[in-house]
Amino acid sequence: MALIEIEGAVKRYGPATALDGVSLQVDAGACVALVGESGSGKTTLLRAINGLTALDEGHAHVRGEPVASLDPVALRRSIGYVQQDGGLIPHWTCLGNAALVPSLLGMADAAERGRNALDATGLDPTIFGGRYPRELSGGQRQRVAIARAVAADPDVLLMDEPFGALDAVTRFEAQEAFLALRGAAGVTAVLVTHDLAEALRIATRIAVMRAGKVVLEAASGDLSAEAREEAARGNGYAAELLKKSGVAA
Ligand code: ADP
Numbered sequence: 001m002a003l004i005e006i007e008g009a010v011k012r013y014g015p016a017t018a019l020d021g022v023s024l025q026v027d028a029g030a031c032v033a034l035v036g037e038s039g040s041g042k043t044t045l046l047r048a049i050n051g052l053t054a055l056d057e058g059h060a061h062v063r064g065e066p067v068a069s070l071d072p073v074a075l076r077r078s079i080g081y082v083q084q085d086g087g088l089i090p091h092w093t094c095l096g097n098a099a100l101v102p103s104l105l106g107m108a109d110a111a112e113r114g115r116n117a118l119d120a121t122g123l124d125p126t127i128f129g130g131r132y133p134r135e136l137s138g139g140q141r142q143r144v145a146i147a148r149a150v151a152a153d154p155d156v157l158l159m160d161e162p163f164g165a166l167d168a169v170t171r172f173e174a175q176e177a178f179l180a181l182r183g184a185a186g187v188t189a190v191l192v193t194h195d196l197a198e199a200l201r202i203a204t205r206i207a208v209m210r211a212g213k214v215v216l217e218a219a220s221g222d223l224s225a226e227a228r229e230e231a232a233r234g235n236g237y238a239a240e241l242l243k244k245s246g247v248a249a
């Protein structure tokens, strides 16, 4: 069953078309990586899924229900979201940030969930729990953002370049933590990344976006063949992107 379903999504900002007829299905338990150049509509697509952006045409369904008809606050609290810039509340401690969604949902064990989530992203809650975001490195802040997104155990997780600010070693560890989490919780995820190697490593499917369209979509394992096909059809950008990442010959 598709847990996330987008059909003919169009979003315009004045003369600019951020989404130009995107259709995408994400099956329960799958992880789709969105890759593509800056401005291709990746963030807009994520925001259409959790109702932060209203579509001009087409529709998005989550768990079989149209996003446009759902209570936006309840929908957002039910979906884990790592914003591109982290989006932490600066005057709240890391624990306050990590426990935000469980608290909003009225969970009695909100603080414990926040601590566990920090721990799961590699931040010792006894050391980092009481610190403020400004007292952390970029990579540590990004981990808090990930902790906040998973603390309430959402079945759907949207992550916008979550590992972008991390150094190579931390990045690898964060990817490992994410893989373990996906395996254990069976969470359904959409992950934006500009790193195709990362996409191939942790996603089950890859969707390449360009100028508001999905120009290539394939299971991670089939990507090289698809990419070659795409190149033969003259889609230079997808081919170039895949070649640069060492995916396609
Ligand atoms: P990506 O995440 O792939 O870099 P975005 O989804 O952020 O791309 O943006 C897609 C296009 O829509 C860009 O041209 C961007 O400038 C435009 N856009 C996105 N959000 C807004 C907004 N709130 N107002 C105006 N234009 C926007």
Ligand code: MG
Pocket: 042, 043, 044, 084, 160
């Ligand atoms: Mg973006």
